[in-house]
Every structure is written in structure tokens, then in C-alpha cells.
Amino acid sequence: MKKFLVAIDQGTTSSRAILFSLSGKPIYISQKEFTQYFPKDGWVEHNPNEIWSSVKKVLTDAIGKSKKLKGKILSIGITNQRETTILWDKATGKHVYNAIVWQDRRTAEFCKKYRTNKKERIINKKTGLLIDPYFSGTKIKWILENVPKAKKLAKKNQLLFGTVDTFLIWKLTEGKVHATDATNASRTMLYNITTNKWDKSILSNLKIPENILPKVKNSSDDFGFTSKLITGKSYGINGVVGDQQAAAFGQSCFRRGSVKSTYGTGAFVLMNTGNKKIYSKNKLLTTICYKIKGKTTYALEGSIFIAGAGVQWLRDKLKIINSASETEKIVKSLKSNNGVYLVPAFTGLGAPYWNPNVRGTICGLTRNTKRNEIIRATLESVAYQTYDLFNAMKNDGLKPKLIKVDGGMAKNNWFTQFLTDIINTKIARPKMQETTALGAALMAGLKIGIYKSLSDISRNWKVDKNFTPKISNSNRIKLLKGWHQAIRKTLTK
Numbered sequence: 001m002k003k004f005l006v007a008i009d010q011g012t013t014s015s016r017a018i019l020f021s022l023s024g025k026p027i028y029i030s031q032k033e034f035t036q037y038f039p040k041d042g043w044v045e046h047n048p049n050e051i052w053s054s055v056k057k058v059l060t061d062a063i064g065k066s067k068k069l070k071g072k073i074l075s076i077g078i079t080n081q082r083e084t085t086i087l088w089d090k091a092t093g094k095h096v097y098n099a100i101v102w103q104d105r106r107t108a109e110f111c112k113k114y115r116t117n118k119k120e121r122i123i124n125k126k127t128g129l130l131i132d133p134y135f136s137g138t139k140i141k142w143i144l145e146n147v148p149k150a151k152k153l154a155k156k157n158q159l160l161f162g163t164v165d166t167f168l169i170w171k172l173t174e175g176k177v178h179a180t181d182a183t184n185a186s187r188t189m190l191y192n193i194t195t196n197k198w199d200k201s202i203l204s205n206l207k208i209p210e211n212i213l214p215k216v217k218n219s220s221d222d223f224g225f226t227s228k229l230i231t232g233k234s235y236g237i238n239g240v241v242g243d244q245q246a247a248a249f250g251q252s253c254f255r256r257g258s259v260k261s262t263y264g265t266g267a268f269v270l271m272n273t274g275n276k277k278i279y280s281k282n283k284l285l286t287t288i289c290y291k292i293k294g295k296t297t298y299a300l301e302g303s304i305f306i307a308g309a310g311v312q313w314l315r316d317k318l319k320i321i322n323s324a325s326e327t328e329k330i331v332k333s334l335k336s337n338n339g340v341y342l343v344p345a346f347t348g349l350g351a352p353y354w355n356p357n358v359r360g361t362i363c364g365l366t367r368n369t370k371r372n373e374i375i376r377a378t379l380e381s382v383a384y385q386t387y388d389l390f391n392a393m394k395n396d397g398l399k400p401k402l403i404k405v406d407g408g409m410a411k412n413n414w415f416t417q418f419l420t421d422i423i424n425t426k427i428a429r430p431k432m433q434e435t436t437a438l439g440a441a442l443m444a445g446l447k448i449g450i451y452k453s454l455s456d457i458s459r460n461w462k463v464d465k466n467f468t469p470k471i472s473n474s475n476r477i478k479l480l481k482g483w484h485q486a487i488r489k490t491l492t493k
Contacts, residue, residue: 002071005445006062006235007437010055010080010164011243012101012265013312017058018437019065019073022450024460026434027069030061037098042105042347042356045098048086051164052171056230063231075448076226077239077440079246080164081265082187085139087150087212088167090158093175096150099164100139103266103305103347107138108356114138126192126199128277128286133348133356134303136163137189141206154209161212163187165240169223172237177224180214182291183242191216193277193288196296219245219290220447239443244268244301245289246439251404251430252458253289259400262436263409266350267307267382269389271300271398282392283352292446300398302351302389306344308408310378313346320371328412331376337479339364341384341486342377352392353491361490364482379415383422384483390423403427406435413465420467422476427467432460 004027009016013036019028032054037045059076066073083102088095100106115131123131133139140161143150153159162170166180185191185198190208192199198213217223223237241249244262248270251260256274261267270289277286277298289299306313311324321327341363343349348356362377393399405427409415420427432438442457451457 002069004066004071004073005441005450006059006073006076007441008055008059008076008078008168009243009437009440010051010078010168012081012103015051015054015058016437017055017062018434018441019062020438020441022445024432024438024442026432026437028062028065030058032057040106042108044101044103044347046084046101048088048095048099048167051099052168055168059231073235074450075236075238075444077241077442077444078165078168078237079241079243079436079440080168080184082163082184082242082244083134083136083139084164085136085143085161086164086167087140087143087159087161089153090160090175093171096153096159097143097147100143102134104139105133105348105356107133107142108348110138110141111356123189123202124279126194126202127189128186128193128279129189130283130285130354131189132354134350135187135189137202137206137208140208144208154212157211159212160214162214165242166214169237169240172226172230173224174227174229178214179217179223181217181219181221181240182288182296183219183245184240185216186288187242193286193296193298218292218294220292220443222447236448237444238447239440239445241290241440241443243436244270245299246443247406247436248272248299248439249290249442250432250435250437250439251406252461253404254454254458257400258404259402260404260406260435261386263307263382263405263407264436265307265309265312267304267386267407269302269386271393271400273298273300278396278398280392280396282395283354284389284392284396285351290443300393300396302392304382304385304389305347305350307382309346310342310344310381311409314375314378318374321375324408327375327379328414330372331379331414334372334376337376337380338369338373339482340369340373340377341482342374342381343486343490344378344381345490349490351389353487355491358490361486363486363489379412380418382409383415383419384480386419387422387480390425400425405429406433416467417470421469421471422479424469424476429464429467431462431464
């Protein structure tokens with residue numbers, strides 16, 4: 001009988017379930033997009049019911065496929081969009097408000113007032129994060145203060161909070177398990193990454209009751225069993241990990257100093273720092289990379305809010321492309337960017353700028369500017385933002401020799417070559433591009449003993465293509481000069 005692992009990959013724009021062979025090969029993928037809501041400028045929401053129904057649909061598809069292949073599913077792993085915040089009624093399972101997405105900036109004003117030097121230092125030391133609307137803490141606070149039902153349920157000890165992984169575990173186990181893993185907990189701004197516990201003083205300060213929070217487990221752990229009513233048969237959930245950490249795991253970034261950069265809706269650079277927490281002097285985040293058998297491995301992270309989401313904007317809002325795949329041919333048709341730069345601060349800027357209030361800018365427009373230049377500027381902007389992150393790492397005394405890339409944009413050869421040219425560092429793209437989902441599946445497999453160790457897992461990692469810098473230093477400097485002029489104009493608007 002064939003044996004499989006299933007990964008639920010619950011992302012920002014779609015939910016997917018992937019059936020993996022035990023060697024880490026994707027056998028079947030089911031995907032379902034869901035609605036993005038933008039009720040006000042800088043606000044981004046999802047309907048938790050729609051997230052749940054999309055996950056149920058793709059998971060059922062994957063289970064059905066395994067039966068057709070006469071196979072057996074050994075375990076389920078979950079990876080998810082991080083920081084996105086859901087609060088629901090413990091008794092009914094109904095959410096009290098839409099999911100507030102990680103990109104949402106509604107708490108920017110509160111963060112600005114809350115952010116004194118002393119508080120920023122305390123938050124950074126305890127959680128590894130900065131005081132920013134990006135993280136779950138202030139999103140929870142906003143719901144508790146603005147949704148009467150949430151207040152009422154909290155007083156009755158009937159309210160639950162979860163990032164998307166927690167919500168899915170609760171739904172899949174029919175309310176039997178209210179848990180998360182250390183990677184997701186470390187993105188809430190409420191979790192002490194040294195003590196590995198929810199921080200009582202931060203909770204008190206933000207007026208968030210501890211009883212609404214989930215139990216925090218290892219990333220490779222027992223998270224209960226799915227209900228037979230939902231999945232037909234009961235399956236163990238044995239791996240839970242936030243999407244960026246899952247990608248690092250799927251990329252076999254197990255050695256200290258190894259780096260991956262994922263280009264999905266946003267873009268995220270993660271460097272494994274081993275059992276040592278490195279606190280950045282240049283606004284990078286200290287976070288948990290994974291926790292296995294009670295042992296915590298840390299990472300340094302830089303977050304870019306708009307990467308693939310910029311391409312989605314070109315397709316859905318500007319309607320100047322029909323699909324992401326056509327961008328490669330379009331940008332190749334231009335010899336240069338013709339001086340056009342786009343700063344995609346649609347929901348503010350992430351690392352290393354951390355400015356939630358700025359909005360997007362296009363610079364260098366002339367009467368000769370056409371759609372092709374706008375498309376190229378959108379792709380180029382992701383490479384420039386990545387440069388800014390690696391420059392911050394360099395200023396912290398860290399300079400990686402090789403970057404492992406993954407995500408939808410990394411499939412674009414032109415973009416990946418431009419990226420290596422701009423960051424002036426070698427890039428390796430793996431054969432297995434589904435690294436985020438793979439990371440969750442591997443976590444589950446590790447727990448149930450399919451894989452005996454991390455070195456056992458890393459044997460499956462294979463290179464698809466290596467990229468090395470080809471442009472001259474003078475050309476690189478010229479391109480970056482134009483980008484930084486555009487950034488300055490954006491920040492001083």
C-alpha cells in the first residue's frame with residue numbers, strides 16, 4: 001500500500017492541500033482561492049467561515065485522491081499565514097469578527113502611541129518583535145475593544161483566540177484541541193521566546209485575558225485527531241508550523257547561518273541562528289525557527305509585505321496582465337526599467353523601514369511610460385526590498401554566502417536572475433518548489449517516526465538551478481540609487 005503525508009497550506013489568498021509521498025514528492029494538489037476584503041484604507045480581512053470551508057474542500061479532495069491511489073495517509077501537517085487573528089465563541093464555534101489579516105494596519109495609531117523607547121526595548125527583548133500592527137497582539141486588542149460580543153464572551157470565559165493554525169485545529173478536532181505551536185506563538189507579540197510562555201506582563205499591559213490563548217506545543221507534536229464527521233476517517237495532526245518557518249524547514253535550513261527567502265504574497269527572509277537569539281540593531285525580527293522535542297531553534301527574519309501581491313494587483317486591479325506567468329516574457333522585452341520605480345507600500349512598509357502609514361509611489365514616469373515598465377518596476381521592487389533586508393543583516397554582522405529561494409515568484413527565471421544581480425549573492429532554487437507545504441508534512445513525518453533526524457530529512461533536498469550575479473557593480477549601484485531615491489520620496493510624503 002502506498003503511504004502519504006498530507007499538508008494543509010492555508011495561505012493569504014488561497015487554501016491548499018498537498019498529498020506527499022514519504023520521499024517528499026508532491027503527488028496531488030488541491031487549491032481553492034477565497035475572498036479578500038478591504039473595508040477601509042489599510043484594512044485587510046478574511047471570512048473565517050470561507051477559510052474553513054476552503055480548507056475542508058481541499059483536504060477532502062486530497063483524502064479522496066489518496067483512496068483512488070489505494071494509499072494510506074499517515075499524518076497531517078498544517079502550515080498557515082501567520083499573525084492573522086481570529087476570535088470565536090467557544091460554545092458555538094462562530095467567529096465574533098472577520099479574521100484580521102497580517103497585512104492589516106488598523107492599529108497603526110495605537111502602536112504609535114504605545115511605542116515608547118522603553119516599551120519597544122521590553123517588547124523586543126521578550127518577544128523578538130517590534131511594536132507594529134503586523135503582529136496579532138494589537139489585532140486582538142482591537143477586537144476586544146470594538147466588538148461588543150467579544151467583550152461579552154470574554155467576561156463569560158467563552159472566547160477563544162487563535163492564529164489560523166489554531167482555528168483549523170479547533171475546527172478539525174471539533175473543539176477538542178485549542179493549541180498552537182511555538183513558531184506561530186512567537187508572531188503574536190505576546191509570547192516570551194526565552195521562557196517559552198505567554199508573557200503575563202505584556203498581556204496585562206494590552207488588557208488581553210490569558211484564558212483566551214491556546215496551549216503552545218512543539219512544531220512537531222501531537223495536535224489531536226481529525227473528526228470522522230469531517231474527514232471520513234480520523235487522522236492525526238502531528239506538525240504545525242508558521243508558513244515562513246515551514247519553508248525554512250522544507251528548504252533544509254537546519255544549520256546555523258543557512259538562509260531561505262520565500263516569494264509568495266509577501267517576501268520573507270529567514271536565517272537560522274541556532275540556539276542563539278540574535279537581536280538586530282537594524283529592525284530585523286528575532287523569532288522562533290522551529291521547536292522540536294522541547295529544543296528551540298531561533299531565526300532572524302526580515303518581512304516584505306508586498307511581493308506576489310504586487311503581481312496580483314497588476315492582474316486584478318490594474319488589469320494589465322492576465323496571469324502572473326506572462327510577466328517574465330513582458331519584462332524580458334525591455335532592455336532596462338527606463339528609470340521607472342515602484343515602491344509597493346500598499347499597506348505600509350515592512351523591514352527594515354517599519355512604517356505602516358506610507359503608501360505606494362511610482363517614480364520616473366514620462367509620456368513614453370507604458371504598461372511594460374510598470375510591470376517590470378513591480379517585479380524589480382521585490383529584489384530591491386530584498387537587498388534592503390540583506391543590507392540590514394550585513395550591518396548586523398551577518399553575510400550569507402548562499403540564499404535558497406522558493407515561492408511563486410522564484411519560478412520566474414528573469415526575476416530570480418535580477419534578484420541575484422541586485423543582492424550580489426549566489427542563489428539556489430530547489431527542485432521541490434512546494435517547500436512551505438513540504439515543511440509541514442516533514443514536521444508531521446518527524447513526529448510519527450517516518451524520518452529519524454534532520455539529516456535524514458535534508459538528504460531529499462535537491463537543486464533545480466543555481467543563479468550567480470552577472471551585472472557590473474556600477475550598474476547595480478545605479479539601479480539601487482534610483483530605488484533609494486524612490487524610497488526617500490515615499491517616506492517623506
